[in-house]
Amino acid sequence: xxxxxxxxxxxxxxxxxxxxxxxxxxxxxxxxxxxxxxxxxxxxxxxxxxxxxxxxxxxxxxxxxxxxxxxxxxxxxxxxxxxxxxxxxxxxxxxxxxxxxxxxxxxxxxxxxxxxxxxxxxxxxxxxxxxxxxxxxxxxxxxxxxxxxxxxxxxxxxxxxxxxxxxxxxxxxxxxxxxxxxxxxxxxxxxxxxxxxxxxxxxxxxxxxxxxxxxxxxxxxxxxxxxxxxxxxxxxxxxxxxxxxxxxx
Numbered sequence: 001x002x003x004x005x006x007x008x009x010x011x012x013x014x015x016x017x018x019x020x021x022x023x024x025x026x027x028x029x030x031x032x033x034x035x036x037x038x039x040x041x042x043x044x045x046x047x048x049x050x051x052x053x054x055x056x057x058x059x060x061x062x063x064x065x066x067x068x069x070x071x072x073x074x075x076x077x078x079x080x081x082x083x084x085x086x087x088x089x090x091x092x093x094x095x096x097x098x099x100x101x102x103x104x105x106x107x108x109x110x111x112x113x114x115x116x117x118x119x120x121x122x123x124x125x126x127x128x129x130x131x132x133x134x135x136x137x138x139x140x141x142x143x144x145x146x147x148x149x150x151x152x153x154x155x156x157x158x159x160x161x162x163x164x165x166x167x168x169x170x171x172x173x174x175x176x177x178x179x180x181x182x183x184x185x186x187x188x189x190x191x192x193x194x195x196x197x198x199x200x201x202x203x204x205x206x207x208x209x210x211x212x213x214x215x216x217x218x219x220x221x222x223x224x225x226x227x228x229x230x231x232x233x234x235x236x237x238x239x240x241x242x243x244x245x246x247x248x249x
Contacts, residue, residue: 006246010202011099015131016109016223017085017092017207020123024088024116026070031119032086033073036112040075040084047071084112089126091116102227110220117216128219129207130226132234136200136242137192146198151242154187154202171203179229181208185237202237206230 033043047068054063072087083094093109117123138146148155148168156168169188176183184205192199206226213219 006243008246009099010134010136010246011132012097012135013131013133014095014099014105015092015129015133016105017090017127017129017131018113018125018219019090019127021126022089022123024120024123026088028120029073029086029088032116033075035115035119036075036084040077040082042076044074044076045070045072046074046087082108086116106220106223106227109223113216113219122214124214125212125219127207127209128212128222128226129205130223130230131203131205132230134202134204134234135190135192136202136238136245137194137197138199138245140196140198148200149239151200151239151245152187152202153237153239154185176206176229176233179208179225180210181206181226181229183207183233185233187237202234204230204233204237206233 033040037043048071050067050069052065052067054065072085072090075084075086077083081096081098083096085092085094091112093105093112095105095108099105136151138151140146148165154170156165156170158165167189169186171184171186174183174185175181184203184207186201186203186205188201190199190201206229208222208226213222
């Protein structure tokens with residue numbers, strides 16, 4: 001079966017992230033959240049929580065101290081499928097299912113990036129990434145036992161003493177020299193939200209940290225290159241059995 005656009009793409013989450021070499025202030029992030037409130041009315045501050053345990057002398061109680069560090073904002077759109085993850089050194093535009101295609105998604109990315117650019121001015125890019133999380137939903141009655149290699153070309157290899165794997169999770173980091181990028185691929189079994197289905201994860205996080213552009217126009221060129229390469233990687237990791245799932249009406 002030929003590769004291409006699918007009637008039912010398995011994308012559950014699409015992310016475009018840009019990271020910067022200099023930090024944005026908390027006040028600047030708050031201004032962005034206010035400016036985006038029309039399209040992203042729900043704004044939540046995010047924090048990293050750390051707990052320090054102080055060892056006490058014999059006979060005394062140890063003391064635990066909890067600290068909160070502000071890490072940014074999570075902005076949620078009106079339909080709850082569009083998100084912005086904003087941090088001191090990054091902005092990520094997120095689209096949850098249903099995915100509406102690259103053209104719509106990249107326009108949203110550009111709009112969010114432009115708002116930040118007007119507020120913060122030029123920031124040197126240190127990382128540009130596209131991440132697509134796919135869930136392959138396989139009817140459990142289709143075959144007596146789901147075999148990973150029938151659907152994905154990434155699977156764990158174990159000795160014959162373990163004749164069957166019920167659940168697995170694996171990831172690796174690889175290089176993509178064609179575009180001077182790296183990719184993190186995560187696969188595994190995941191809980192299916194559908195009745196009588198089994199599900200497999202294919203998470204492709206493709207990022208570029210070298211020879212990044214300084215002009216906005218060139219940023220979109222890089223993202224289009226990453227998107228094209230991401231599609232090649234996706235097709236390389238799946239089988240025709242998977243493609244049949246995506247083409248069902």
